[in-house]
Amino acid sequence: MRHVLHDPALPRSGPLAGRSRAWSGVGWTVLAALVLSGAGGDVGQAPPARVRVIAFGGVSTVPLLVAQAQGLFARHGVDVTVEFTPNSTVLREGLAAGKYDIAHAAVDNAIAMVETAGADVVVVMGHDDSMNELFVQPAIASVDALRGQTVIVDAPNTAYALQARKILFDRGLESERDYTLTTVGGTPQRLKAMLENRTFAASMLNPPFSLQARRAGLKSLGSAAQLIGPYQGPGAFVLRAWGRDHRDTLVRYIAAYIEALRWFLAPANRTDAIAFLTTALKLTPEVAGQAYAQACASPGGLFPDAALSIAGLKNVLALRAEIEHQWNGTPPSPERYYDLSYREAALASLADTAR
Numbered sequence: 001m002r003h004v005l006h007d008p009a010l011p012r013s014g015p016l017a018g019r020s021r022a023w024s025g026v027g028w029t030v031l032a033a034l035v036l037s038g039a040g041g042d043v044g045q046a047p048p049a050r051v052r053v054i055a056f057g058g059v060s061t062v063p064l065l066v067a068q069a070q071g072l073f074a075r076h077g078v079d080v081t082v083e084f085t086p087n088s089t090v091l092r093e094g095l096a097a098g099k100y101d102i103a104h105a106a107v108d109n110a111i112a113m114v115e116t117a118g119a120d121v122v123v124v125m126g127h128d129d130s131m132n133e134l135f136v137q138p139a140i141a142s143v144d145a146l147r148g149q150t151v152i153v154d155a156p157n158t159a160y161a162l163q164a165r166k167i168l169f170d171r172g173l174e175s176e177r178d179y180t181l182t183t184v185g186g187t188p189q190r191l192k193a194m195l196e197n198r199t200f201a202a203s204m205l206n207p208p209f210s211l212q213a214r215r216a217g218l219k220s221l222g223s224a225a226q227l228i229g230p231y232q233g234p235g236a237f238v239l240r241a242w243g244r245d246h247r248d249t250l251v252r253y254i255a256a257y258i259e260a261l262r263w264f265l266a267p268a269n270r271t272d273a274i275a276f277l278t279t280a281l282k283l284t285p286e287v288a289g290q291a292y293a294q295a296c297a298s299p300g301g302l303f304p305d306a307a308l309s310i311a312g313l314k315n316v317l318a319l320r321a322e323i324e325h326q327w328n329g330t331p332p333s334p335e336r337y338y339d340l341s342y343r344e345a346a347l348a349s350l351a352d353t354a355r
Contacts, residue, residue, distance in 0.1 A: 130233025
């Protein structure tokens with residue numbers, strides 16, 4: 001099993017420091033030592049199926065690291081390599097080109113690929129509601145005070161940028177008319193930019209970066225869930241043809257992911273899970289504990305068994321219709337963008353194993 005975690009754009013310090021280098025076997029041994037449940041046996045003699053994954057780093061995708069460290073992917077017969085992306089453009093273009101098989105990111109990226117790039121992409125599981133908060137510089141007292149300011153985003157027309165634009169739009173502020181929208185990159189890059197350049201007034205941030213932002217003196221004006229309602233944030237998506245042609249591989253991959261997620265969220269594993277977060281994301285124990293508490297919160301944390309929020313997905317489409325003026329302002333049915341049969345089969349396989 002290969003353990004490649006590569007992102008040349010990530011910072012040299014902070015929660016994802018060092019991810020520009022492939023993790024050594026020793027590094028994974030250290031992480032695995034933190035996980036006390038063990039990996040179990042084999043799935044048979046067939047060689048594992050190779051799966052190339054691209055993802056955003058952070059709490060939302062920690063189950064990927066857990067599954068690697070525990071050997072769960074290998075146990076389910078998949079040989080997984082993971083690369084962490086610097087931004088959504090690299091992720092979307094890489095998936096569309098077939099460089100990667102599975103992407104973990106805000107599912108609005110999948111919708112954008114379908115609607116603006118003509119890629120036949122389908123969402124196969126969810127992660128959480130984004131756990132995003134609108135963070136601002138200390139002198140900003142309200143959303144209204146962002147008039148004339150600069151808001152930084154990953155890409156201006158997808159996902160969390162649409163969250164920010166909706167929050168401001170509801171208060172009468174439109175991008176490029178009332179404030180400037182500037183592309184910076186993924187969440188760690190945006191946090192770094194806000195701390196280094198105080199003219200960057202606001203951005204959407206999620207854990208652990210939101211926790212680090214608060215400790216550094218930045219201020220939250222509220223969570224996305226509070227400000228715009230239910231939202232399907234990150235999830236996993238694939239090219240529909242790849243999923244169809246590699247159904248068994250995808251089912252086994254999702255089963256391993258869900259098994260890792262269950263371990264991570266189990267109250268009995270709290271101490272080990274926080275220790276894992278501390279090491280895997282290079283956090284202080286205090287921040288790791290806060291990140292874990294947020295990940296386990298209900299509602300607001302990681303969705304059990306990687307469920308997909310249909311209400312949240314409807315809101316994703318509604319934001320795109322309203323803010324990007326797609327579909328003549330009337331969002332389509334969400335069913336065209338997801339296929340949960342892979343997740344259902346993965347759950348069934350886990351239930352059979354447990355018997």
